[in-house]
Amino acid sequence: xxxxxxxxxxxxxxxxxxxxxxxxxxxxxxxxxxxxxxxxxxxxxxxxxxxxxxxxxxxxxxxxxxxxxxxxxxxxxxxxxxxxxxxxxxxxxxxxxxxxxxxxxxxxxxxxxxxxxxxxxxxxxxxxxxxxxxxxxxxxxxxxxxxxxxxxxxxxxxxxxxxxxxxxxxxxxxxxxxxxxxxxxxxxxxxxxxxxxxxxxxxxxxxxxxxxxxxxxxxxxxxxxxxxxxxxxxxxxxxxxxxxxxxxxxxxxxxxxxxxxxxxxxxxxxxxxxxxxxxxxxxxxxxxxxxxxxxxxxxxxxxxxx
Numbered sequence: 001x002x003x004x005x006x007x008x009x010x011x012x013x014x015x016x017x018x019x020x021x022x023x024x025x026x027x028x029x030x031x032x033x034x035x036x037x038x039x040x041x042x043x044x045x046x047x048x049x050x051x052x053x054x055x056x057x058x059x060x061x062x063x064x065x066x067x068x069x070x071x072x073x074x075x076x077x078x079x080x081x082x083x084x085x086x087x088x089x090x091x092x093x094x095x096x097x098x099x100x101x102x103x104x105x106x107x108x109x110x111x112x113x114x115x116x117x118x119x120x121x122x123x124x125x126x127x128x129x130x131x132x133x134x135x136x137x138x139x140x141x142x143x144x145x146x147x148x149x150x151x152x153x154x155x156x157x158x159x160x161x162x163x164x165x166x167x168x169x170x171x172x173x174x175x176x177x178x179x180x181x182x183x184x185x186x187x188x189x190x191x192x193x194x195x196x197x198x199x200x201x202x203x204x205x206x207x208x209x210x211x212x213x214x215x216x217x218x219x220x221x222x223x224x225x226x227x228x229x230x231x232x233x234x235x236x237x238x239x240x241x242x243x244x245x246x247x248x249x250x251x252x253x254x255x256x257x258x259x260x261x262x263x264x265x266x267x268x269x270x271x272x273x274x275x276x277x278x279x280x281x282x283x284x285x286x287x288x289x290x291x292x293x294x295x296x297x298x299x300x301x302x303x304x305x306x
Contacts, residue, residue, distance in 0.1 A: 034276050037255060046254065047277045050288045057291035058284065060225045067091045068217055068226065070102040077230050078114035081158040081218065082148060084228075086113070088214035089144075089198055090133045101133035105141070117148035140198055146190040159218070163233040172238050172268065174202045177211055202264045212267065213242040216283050226287075239283040241274060243267040246293030247286065 034043055063069050071084035087102050108128055109116040116124065125145070129138045151161055165179020181201035185191055200206035219234045220227035241247065243262055247270075251257035256273045259266040274282035 034256075034273055050254075050277060050285050053288035053291055054284050057287040057295070058224050058226055062291075063226060065095060065099075067095065067098050067102065069099060070106070071217065071228065073106070073111075074113075076114065077157065078152065079112070080228060080230065082113035082117060084214060084217050085158065086144075088210045088217070090136060091210050091213065093134055098133075105131060105133075114152065117145050118152055120145065120149075136198055139192055140195045143191045143195050144184075147184050147187070150187060157231070159231040159233055162215070163231075166234070170238065172240055172271070173212075173215060173234060174240075174264075174268075176215075176234070177201060177208050178203045180211070205263045205265070207243040207262050207264055207267045208240070209242045209244050209267075212240045212283075213286075215239055216242060216286060220281070220283065236281040236283060237275075237279060239271075240267050241271045241283050241286050241289075243270060244290075247289040250289045250293045 038046065063072055067087040067090070068084075070087035071080045074080045074083055083102075083106060086105060087098070090101055090105075091098050106113060108131060125142060128141055128145075131138050131141055148158075151158065155161070161183055162173070162176040162180050165183070166173070166176045170176075178201050181196075181199055181203070184199055185196060200208045200211060202208060215234065216239055217227050218231045219229070219239060220236050221229035223229075243266060245262065248257060248262045248266065251270050257266060257270045259269055271282050274285045278284060
C-alpha cells in the first residue's frame with residue numbers, strides 16, 4: 001500500500017510542541033477548525049492517511065496481543081459484556097500482564113463470568129480473595145461482582161446500565177458514563193471508597209479512557225471481527241475516542257489535539273476533530289492513532305516540510 005504523505009504548515013518531520021500551537025491561531029482549550037488549519041488537499045491527505053492506518057490495525061491479527069482478546073474467548077453476550085468490562089477495567093500497565101491477570105480472574109470464575117456473578121456462593125467468593133492486579137484488589141473485585149449480580153438480576157444486558165442515563169438527542173456518551181458511575185456506586189453496602197478510582201467519570205474531568213474503550217468494543221459493528229457490535233441503543237457516532245498517552249501524543253503530532261492535559265475535554269476535542277473525517281464512526285480512528293503510537297512509536301511520516 002502506498003503511504004500517504006501530508007505537508008503541514010510547520011512540519012519539518014517533527015512534532016509541533018503544544019506551546020507552539022498559538023502560531024497557528026488557536027489557544028489551549030480551543031477546538032481547531034481543521035478546514036482552516038489545512039488546505040483542502042492537506043485535509044484529504046490526512047483523512048486518507050488515517051483511513052489507511054485504521055484499516056491496517058482494525059484486524060483480527062492484532063487481537064491476541066490486546067485486552068480485547070479476553071471477551072473474544074466467549075460467545076454469549078452477557079459473558080462478553082462482563083469479561084470485556086473486567087478486561088477494560090484492568091487495562092493499564094503492560095498488555096501481557098493485563099491479559100495474564102484477566103485469564104487468571106476468569107479461571108477463578110470457572111470461565112463462566114455471567115453465571116458466576118449471578119449464582120456464586122460464599123465459598124466461590126472466598127476463592128477470589130487472593131486476586132490482585134496492580135492497585136485493583138479482591139475488595140474491588142467483590143464489589144463489582146455484587147454490582148453485576150444486582151444489575152443482571154433485573155436486566156439481560158449491561159447496555160441499560162449506560163443508556164438509561166442518556167437524554168434524548170445526546171450527541172455523545174458523557175451522560176451515560178456519569179450516570180453509570182453513580183449507578184455502580186448507588187448501593188454503598190459493598191463498596192469501599194477506594195474502589196471509585198477504578199470506575200472513572202467525566203464529572204471528575206477524567207478522560208475515561210478505559211470506559212470509552214469498553215464502549216467502543218460493545219457498540220462498534222463487528223465488520224472486521226474486532227469490535228463486537230452487541231449494543232444498538234448507542235450509535236458509533238456518539239462514542240468518544242479512548243485517550244491514553246499514545247493516542248494523545250500522535251494526535252498532537254498530527255495537529256488533531258491542542259489541549260495539553262489528557263482529560264475529558266481533551267478526549268471530546270479530539271473526537272470532534274475525528275468527526276470531521278467520519279461523523280458516523282469517528283472512533284474507528286482509535287485504531288490508527290493507537291497503532292501509530294504503540295506499533296510504530298510515532299505518527300509515521302505525515303509531517304513533511306513546507
